[in-house]
Amino acid sequence: MATHHHIALIPGDGIGREVTPAACAVLDAVGARHGIRFSYDEFDWSCARYRELGAMMPADGLDRLRHHDAIFLGAVGDPGVPDHISLWGLLIPIRRGFRQYVNLRPIKVFEGVPSPVRGAEPGVVDFVVVRENVEGEYSEIGGRLNRGFPEEMAVQEAVFTRAGVTRVLEYAFTLAGSRRGRVTSATKSNGIVHTLPFWDELVAETAVGHPAVGWEQEHIDALCAKIVLEPARFDVIVGSNLFGDILSDLAAAVAGGIGLAPAANLNPEREFPSMFEPVHGSAPDIAGRGIANPLGAIWTAALMLEHLGHVEAASTVEGALVEVLAGTGIRTPDLGGTASTEEFTKALLEFVR
Numbered sequence: 001m002a003t004h005h006h007i008a009l010i011p012g013d014g015i016g017r018e019v020t021p022a023a024c025a026v027l028d029a030v031g032a033r034h035g036i037r038f039s040y041d042e043f044d045w046s047c048a049r050y051r052e053l054g055a056m057m058p059a060d061g062l063d064r065l066r067h068h069d070a071i072f073l074g075a076v077g078d079p080g081v082p083d084h085i086s087l088w089g090l091l092i093p094i095r096r097g098f099r100q101y102v103n104l105r106p107i108k109v110f111e112g113v114p115s116p117v118r119g120a121e122p123g124v125v126d127f128v129v130v131r132e133n134v135e136g137e138y139s140e141i142g143g144r145l146n147r148g149f150p151e152e153m154a155v156q157e158a159v160f161t162r163a164g165v166t167r168v169l170e171y172a173f174t175l176a177g178s179r180r181g182r183v184t185s186a187t188k189s190n191g192i193v194h195t196l197p198f199w200d201e202l203v204a205e206t207a208v209g210h211p212a213v214g215w216e217q218e219h220i221d222a223l224c225a226k227i228v229l230e231p232a233r234f235d236v237i238v239g240s241n242l243f244g245d246i247l248s249d250l251a252a253a254v255a256g257g258i259g260l261a262p263a264a265n266l267n268p269e270r271e272f273p274s275m276f277e278p279v280h281g282s283a284p285d286i287a288g289r290g291i292a293n294p295l296g297a298i299w300t301a302a303l304m305l306e307h308l309g310h311v312e313a314a315s316t317v318e319g320a321l322v323e324v325l326a327g328t329g330i331r332t333p334d335l336g337g338t339a340s341t342e343e344f345t346k347a348l349l350e351f352v353r
């Protein structure tokens with residue numbers, strides 16, 4: 001197992017620039033304890049760069065990332081730059097270019113972080129959302145017709161391929177096999193009559209190869225309700241690009257806040273670097289004040305450690321998160337505390353070392 005890793009850092013915008021150093025401090029500390037060394041190449045790719053130079057990243061951006069062991073991204077976004085610029089100018093090209101077809105978003109309720117949902121207790125709510133990350137509803141196919149006329153219309157196509165759906169389902173079923181053995185597939189094949197019935201068929205086909213894994217499918221509307229009413233029943237939830245996106249924000253809220261939620265964009269075959277980014281955005285409303293919760297970014301760093309093969313180091317970080325939340329009252333303001341990003345990170349580092 002490699003003990004030196006070359007990481008591409010894209011802090012991005014807003015609080016992305018504040019939580020990324022926190023994640024690196026934790027990586028360095030856990031690395032010192034477990035004999036792993038990290039070197040970082042930092043890239044200023046962001047909406048700020050877009051404002052200055054007209055592009056989120058340079059034309060050869062993917063080539064500059066290609067030879068790193070992993071990519072860590074803080075957040076990109078800017079109230080003055082339309083969301084589709086940051087999505088299509090950076091996130092989607094990286095996800096697609098590096099075939100990061102799995103977006104993995106673990107959800108846990110921690111002791112000391114109250115969930116807004118009744119009965120959502122620590123140790124009981126522990127599931128993973130697996131989101132299809134490169135096709136589905138996020139497509140460029142479609143158009144606008146008859147602009148300005150009474151007959152004006154918009155058409156948007158969703159793309160579901162056998163290969164693209166099957167590989168993410170395989171990932172979800174295999175993951176469930178290493179956990180509590182249960183897959184819930186998000187669908188809406190009663191209303192969407194072509195793509196999602198195809199998705200459902202592929203779920204049933206994939207399940208045949210995983211006889212030890214139980215599975216069910218739920219329509220997305222009912223599934224949203226069940227995540228709020230019975231979050232403890234889930235193990236692995238798998239959904240299309242759009243459904244997975246919505247479910248992971250919902251699930252993060254159940255766990256007590258979007259500032260806690262980690263995410264990994266994985267290329268499971270390791271042909272290309274995978275990208276690790278917390279679920280939250282650039283949070284322009286609190287950016288620059290040093291009060292962002294670094295927990296999501298730090299947990300994201302733990303996912304990166306696991307992907308790089310350092311399972312023990314990853315569990316050191318997760319253990320430190322559990323201990324700082326359960327054993328100290330140190331919290332950032334989004335969790336009702338008064339600690340700064342730096343104070344919380346410092347407290348956490350005590351448990352890492």
Ligand code: ATP
Nearest residue numbers: 076077258259280281282283284285286292293334
């Ligand atoms: P973007 O356009 O970059 O997605 P956004 O405002 O749409 O940004 P988020 O950045 O996720 O979405 O912010 C949503 C809300 O959650 C904001 O009020 C923000 O302050 C809060 N928030 C998000 N992440 C954190 C964090 N790490 N710590 C504290 N508050 C956070």
Ligand code: MG
Nearest residue numbers: 077280281282
């Ligand atoms: Mg947003």
